[in-house]
Amino acid sequence: MKEKYQQYERVFNHFDSNGDRKISPSEIQQCVEAIGGELSLAEAEAAVEFLDADGDGLLGFDDFVRLVEGSGEEEKMNDLKEAFKMYEMDGCGCITPKSLKRMLSRLGQSKSDDECKSMIAYFDLNGDGVLNFDEFRIMMS
Numbered sequence: 001m002k003e004k005y006q007q008y009e010r011v012f013n014h015f016d017s018n019g020d021r022k023i024s025p026s027e028i029q030q031c032v033e034a035i036g037g038e039l040s041l042a043e044a045e046a047a048v049e050f051l052d053a054d055g056d057g058l059l060g061f062d063d064f065v066r067l068v069e070g071s072g073e074e075e076k077m078n079d080l081k082e083a084f085k086m087y088e089m090d091g092c093g094c095i096t097p098k099s100l101k102r103m104l105s106r107l108g109q110s111k112s113d114d115e116c117k118s119m120i121a122y123f124d125l126n127g128d129g130v131l132n133f134d135e136f137r138i139m140m141s
Contacts, residue, residue, distance in 0.1 A: 022058035
């Protein structure tokens with residue numbers, strides 16, 4: 001964990017071109033452009049406003065860590081959405097006992113209808129007999 005924060009510190013210091021221990025929207029914009037990306041000043045300002053914990057219009061180190069670690073969360077969420085689509089299969093926006101059984105069978109796990117109903121019931125928070133995405137996300141965490 002300590003190594004990860006040392007890496008974050010190095011990147012933070014690279015962004016912090018004037019050395020004031022804060023990252024401004026223009027510094028974010030410059031760094032994104034330096035790696036070949038595009039980011040308008042308005043987009044950089046919006047990112048800072050969203051992550052700025054103390055309201056000074058700049059990102060401190062803790063704000064920066066949230067920015068970096070938050071991008072991984074989006075990737076995890078996209079992976080979960082893809083997995084959910086594989087299980088739901090019926091296009092109904094939920095995982096039914098039937099679609100769960102079918103997917104588990106494809107994965108080499110033979111389960112009865114009752115076993116699939118029980119698996120779903122354990123995480124079925126609203127009691128409708130199927131798993132919506134939020135229930136699936138909780139199950140996978």
